[in-house]
Amino acid sequence: MFMIFGYPSALLFGQLLLGLINGAFYALLSLGLAIIFGMLNIVNFSHGALFMLGAFVAWGLLEFLGISYWWSLLLAPIIVGAFGVLLEKVFIARLYKLDHLYGLLLTFGLALVIEGLARNQFGSSGMPFAIPKQLQGATDLGFMFMPNYRGWVVAASAGMCLLVWLVIEKTSLGATLRAATENPAIVQSFGINVPRMITLTYAAGVALAAFAGVLAAPIYSVNPNMGASFIITVFAVVVIGGMGSIAGSIVTGFGLGIVEGLTKVFYPQGSSVVIFVVMVIVLLTRPAGLFGKGGH
Amino acid sequence: MFGFSRPQGISFVIMLAAVIISPAFFYPILLMKVLCFALFACAYNLLIGYVGLGSFGHAAFFGMGGYVAAYAAKKWGLDPALAIIAGGLVGAALGAVFGWLAIGRQGIYFAMITLALSQMVFFFCTQASFTGGEDGIQQVPRGKLFGMISLQDDMAMYTVVAVIFLVTFLLIHRIVHSPFGQVLKAIRENEPRATSLGYRTDDYKMLVFILSAGIAGIAGGTKSIVFGIATLTDVANAQSGEVILMTLVGGMGTIFGPVLGALILNFIESYLAQLGAWFAVTQGVIFVLCIMFFRRGILGELAARLKVAL
Numbered sequence: 001m002f003m004i005f006g007y008p009s010a011l012l013f014g015q016l017l018l019g020l021i022n023g024a025f026y027a028l029l030s031l032g033l034a035i036i037f038g039m040l041n042i043v044n045f046s047h048g049a050l051f052m053l054g055a056f057v058a059w060g061l062l063e064f065l066g067i068s069y070w071w072s073l074l075l076a077p078i079i080v081g082a083f084g085v086l087l088e089k090v091f092i093a094r095l096y097k098l099d100h101l102y103g104l105l106l107t108f109g110l111a112l113v114i115e116g117l118a119r120n121q122f123g124s125s126g127m128p129f130a131i132p133k134q135l136q137g138a139t140d141l142g143f144m145f146m147p148n149y150r151g152w153v154v155a156a157s158a159g160m161c162l163l164v165w166l167v168i169e170k171t172s173l174g175a176t177l178r179a180a181t182e183n184p185a186i187v188q189s190f191g192i193n194v195p196r197m198i199t200l201t202y203a204a205g206v207a208l209a210a211f212a213g214v215l216a217a218p219i220y221s222v223n224p225n226m227g228a229s230f231i232i233t234v235f236a237v238v239v240i241g242g243m244g245s246i247a248g249s250i251v252t253g254f255g256l257g258i259v260e261g262l263t264k265v266f267y268p269q270g271s272s273v274v275i276f277v278v279m280v281i282v283l284l285t286r287p288a289g290l291f292g293k294g295g296h
Numbered sequence: 297m298f299g300f301s302r303p304q305g306i307s308f309v310i311m312l313a314a315v316i317i318s319p320a321f322f323y324p325i326l327l328m329k330v331l332c333f334a335l336f337a338c339a340y341n342l343l344i345g346y347v348g349l350g351s352f353g354h355a356a357f358f359g360m361g362g363y364v365a366a367y368a369a370k371k372w373g374l375d376p377a378l379a380i381i382a383g384g385l386v387g388a389a390l391g392a393v394f395g396w397l398a399i400g401r402q403g404i405y406f407a408m409i410t411l412a413l414s415q416m417v418f419f420f421c422t423q424a425s426f427t428g429g430e431d432g433i434q435q436v437p438r439g440k441l442f443g444m445i446s447l448q449d450d451m452a453m454y455t456v457v458a459v460i461f462l463v464t465f466l467l468i469h470r471i472v473h474s475p476f477g478q479v480l481k482a483i484r485e486n487e488p489r490a491t492s493l494g495y496r497t498d499d500y501k502m503l504v505f506i507l508s509a510g511i512a513g514i515a516g517g518t519k520s521i522v523f524g525i526a527t528l529t530d531v532a533n534a535q536s537g538e539v540i541l542m543t544l545v546g547g548m549g550t551i552f553g554p555v556l557g558a559l560i561l562n563f564i565e566s567y568l569a570q571l572g573a574w575f576a577v578t579q580g581v582i583f584v585l586c587i588m589f590f591r592r593g594i595l596g597e598l599a600a601r602l603k604v605a606l
Contacts, residue, residue, distance in 0.1 A: 043404040091588065100403055101350045102587055105544065108352075108537065109583025116576035232533070236412040239405060269423065276416040283397050283409065 005266075012265055013144040019261015020254065021150055021219065024157035025212050027253025029234045030241065031164060032208035034249045038181040039201040040092065042103030043238075048231025049114040050206050052224060054080050054213025056118060059129055059222045069132040069214070073156075076214045077207035084206030088199045111228075118224035126223025153215050160211060161250045168246050177201065236279045242292020252290060299473040303604040307552050315458050324450040325522075330562045331461040332519040337542040337554030338468050339511035344540070345549035346472055347504055348484040352407045352536050353394065353414030354512055357387035359531025360417065361513025366433040366526035367426055376439045376447060380460070380517040387513015388506050390417070395505040399498050414536060421531050432527030436520060453522060460518055464511055469551055471507065480504055512539075534576075541579055544586050547593025550606045556595055 005012075029047060036044045044050075057079050058072035067075065087110065095102045135149040168174035180187040180194055188194040213227075220226050241252030256275050263274040270277070282290060300308060318327055336358055343349045361383035369379040398409040421427045428434070438447035447453045471477050482490040483497050490497050520526040529535065538561065546557025564571075564578070571578055586593065592600060599606040 037404070043408060091584065094588065098591075099348070101344075101348070101407075102591065104350060104352075104404065104407055105540065106584060106587040108540075109580045109587060112537065112580030112583060113577055114580075116574070116580055120573045120577065228533075232411055232415045235408040236415075239408050239412065272419045273416050276412055276419075279409070279412055280397060283401075287400055 007265055010144050015261045015265045016258065017144075017146060017150055017154075017261070018264070019258045020154050021257070022260055023254040023257015024154050025216060025230065025253075026234055026237045026257055027161055027250045028157050028208055028212040028215075029230065030237045030249040030253050031161060031246065032205035032212075033234065033238055034243045034246060035164075035168075035208075036202055036205035037243050039177070039198050040096070040103070042092070042095075042100055042107065043235075044202075044205065045104055045107035045231075046087070046111040046114065047107075047206075047209050047234070048227030048229075049111040050080055050084065050227070051209040051213040051216070051230065052118065052227035053083070053114060054210025055129070055217040055222045055226060056122075056213075057210065058214040058217050059127060062129070069218075073211065073214050077210040080210035080213075081203040081207035084203040085199055087206075088202040092202065093195070093199070115224055115228060122224060124224060126221035126226070129217040129222050131218045149218060153219065156215060157212065158254075160208070164208070165246050165250065233275055236275050238289075240275075240279050240282045240289060242289020244289070245291045248289075248291025299470070301605060303599075303602070303606060304469075304551065307606055311552065311555065312462070315462065319451065319454055324454045326562065326566055328450075328454055328457045328522045329519070330559050331457050332515050332522065333539070333542060333562055334555040334558035335461050335464055335515035335518070336512055336539050337546065337558045338465060338551075339508045339515060340539045341543045341546075341548060341550075341554040342468055342471065342504060342511070343508040344543060345547075345553075346477065346480045346484060347501055349501060349505070350403075350407050350540075351394075351410040351505075351508075352533075352540070353410035353412075353417075354509075354539055355531055355533060355535035356394070356414035356417040357390055357509040357512035358516035358519075358535060358539070359421065359526075359528075360390055361387040361516030362520035362526040362530045363421065363427050363433065363516075364513075365517030366436040366520040366524075369439055369521060370433060370436045373437075373439070375443060376441055376456075376521050379439075380514055380521060383517025383520075384510045384514035387516065388510030390513075391506045391509020392502075394509065395502045399501050399505065411533065411536070414531075414533065418528070418531050418533070421528060427526075427528075430528065432525055433520070434525050436524040436526065438521055438524065447521075457518055457522060460514065464514065465555070468511070471504075472551060476500070476503075538579070541583055541586075543593075545582065545593055547596030547599070547606070550593065550595040550599060552606050553593050553595040557593065560594075 029051060033044060033047055036042070054076045057076040058069065061067040061072050061075060062069065091106055091110065092103060095106060131149045135152050138145045138147045139151070168177060176187065176192060177197065180197055184194045216226065237253055237256050238249065240256065241249045243249070256278065259278065260271055260274055264271040340354050343351055364386040365379040365383035368374040368382045369376060374382065394410060394413050397413065398406050401409060422429060438453060440446050441456060445452060447456060479490065479495055479500055483500060487497055516530060542557035542561050543554045544557065545560055546555065547553030565575060590597065595606045
């Protein structure tokens, strides 16, 4: 073991890894929020609740149907995405013509219902979720021991972020999506079904949250409050990054996770608020956010 | 008087009568809670109803006002009136900081920033020594008003709370119906046009944000003096959600709506105690139903039917 800035390297790298993992979740969640915001012009306040739902679906699939973690990684986002289609069709779609404030309040209320139901059904303490056996154990990287599952979380979410970025920036589907974000009326006049696109965008954003939820299940216990505590930090991340760019929200998510991890080493008392402090500084110096466009 | 229209005057008389006679029928503690939350909701309505700014962090002002009033009354032995005023001033000061950071950003960003800042205040309260952490500040003495009138008796306390509520309610009514209030409504309806007419809209929003935060602080301070306790619950995000819901149910942008909303939700909470864990779900369902079918709230809907302003 060696020392860095007077701290044992294992401690430093360990916290750095924890920071990266939190960053991975921030990135996935803020990415989903940014995609939804781009098309629907609302901030999805139920994002945290749907993240939690993803973890619960994975838990339920394993507990009742014996479906493994790996299938859940695919199935839970599909199931939660389908639920998202329902939410969008039944509730959110009826509010597009109104002030965006109503969209905020509605998704806020939906989050209360989803989290309240989960709390009634499962209590607040939560259930353990075993790490899949292929990823148990740890690997000696030379400078630290890395638990395999944690390495996987970072890799999987980075891969997913990259995939989403590629789809949006490099494919024709993504081009249509970006065009519809800029000007839905013109895109619709080309014969593209924009309302359906909006629904599917919401489902995709929500599915990303569920994917993050499944990844998170073995790390945190699966509990009804897991999303509520996360999502507020993610909002701060979104304010810091600005919702203008997809790449921006990914970079900001990972970056702030690392900042948080390092704060845990150098100034542990400040680690719960450091992201909010960064947000305040960014608001004072670059009000539109690091990657944001314009003032609003 | 006070610029009440006829329907508003009638409503005010009804409300005044209700405030005076209801202690004969209901437990004064419950009524005092209703009045504190009614004040909080009126403060919130000033912002969301009259300027269209949706803050998701109002619990910070309410909770901090509560902590400061409780601390001042218990540790410094301050007169309860001064303790409550201190709560209001701290709420206003905190509001100035929030406003300074958030006012420049609109809509969804404003919502997210206020939520994040209030979460920061919550974390601060869990760690700062003066808040007493998980225990909160307990056994806060109600003290003697102006050093003379003991507030130990519930009816004496109720009278004081009722006076605070009525005076602040009239103040809010006055603000809304002043030229300043007209500019606020102009900003709500069309901010670019208000700007082009020469109003510095950010200054107006800032001022009303501080007023709203200050009144929320007074409400929180009053509540902690009444109940003798200030805890993390009042500064937590769920509290911001509750005040939004009260305002929504009663009617955003109506002067009496938030009072009715506070009354209804507090009665649901206390009389349907068997709801227990279902309370959060019930709240969420009311939220969703209001937004889908009932956006104007009870009094907003009534006012629209009768074609009057309430």
